[in-house]
Amino acid sequence: MIGLRLDGYDPDLHHDAAVAFCIRARDDELFSPRHQHRKGQLILALHGAITCEVENAMWMVPPQYAVWLPGSLPHSNHVTAGAELCFLFIEPAAVVMPERCCTLKISPLCRELILSLARRTDPERAQMPTQRLIQVLFDELPQQPQEQLQLPVSGHPKIRQMVETMAQEPARWNTLGQWASVFAMSERNLARLVVKETGLSFRRWRHQLQLILALQA
Structure with a gap:
């Protein structure tokens, strides 16, 4: 697993329709200051807790849920020590997703698709099996129910x-x-x-x- 700050990797410099990473928060990076991505970002909580602050609201992400951050939306992240997460970055035009930040209740199928994508190596990402996996994921993601788990601040x-x-x-x-x-x-x-x-x-x-x-x- 890589760290919360992606060990220097910038997803916006790549044009994969979707790319995923499993993250383990290190003790020296429990807070990620305000930033934004060109791509949309889905943050899936695997273990521990993560809080995203966006537009005067705190989005707290329990296990089995994910927070969706549309592209170019400024946000900051705070995680508990040892938290394990999965980041999914999506090209803006690749699939129709909510226009506003929201919490999604992630089905077991969708979760496994995201985790499977995160395990793919760079060479595997360009191969047809991965492209088919991404298409199935894009079929499933828009169907995930939205939940209002934000706290106005x-x-x-x-x-x-x-x-x-x-x-x-x-x-x-x-x-x-x-x-x-x-x-x-x-x-x-x-x-x-x-x-x-x-x-x-x-x-x-x-x-x-x-x-x-x-x-x-």
């Missing part, structure tokens, strides 16, 4: 602190009152801030975070 420091702390200790931080005390502000003002920055009430926002964390467990 913003650059506001209070929202950031709440996300990071609650992700680490979700059972400890259950109430708006707890956070109001931490920030020395009224519950009403904090509730308004959460709605303004995320578009959700604190209860709905916390529930969405808890749902995603439960799927990752």
Whole structure:
């Protein structure tokens, strides 16, 4: 397996319809700063957890799911130590995929097709068996059901602190009152801030975070 930063490989310099890599996150690369690819990217979680931040939302990817990132979409990635992932890069015109970032529930067949592609060597990628595998994968990928597993976030420091702390200790931080005390502000003002920055009430926002964390467990 290669590292989160692809060991210097740039998929955008190649024009394969699809290319896949199995990734193991090393301790010195648990965070990938904001970047983008010309190609679309599917990130499949195999072991551990990965969080992608895109357009003021955090997309947390549980096992058996993948996050789809359309081409040229800026994003950053954060993974847990020892996480194992599969990256699938797709040429923009090769197959019709969602125009927006989304989470896909990946079927066992689709998962095995992606993993099989990741095991192919450079010479094998140009051979007909691989091209047929890619065509079957392109038939299956658009059929994968979409799930809304994103958490609305913003650059506001209070929202950031709440996300990071609650992700680490979700059972400890259950109430708006707890956070109001931490920030020395009224519950009403904090509730308004959460709605303004995320578009959700604190209860709905916390529930969405808890749902995603439960799927990752």
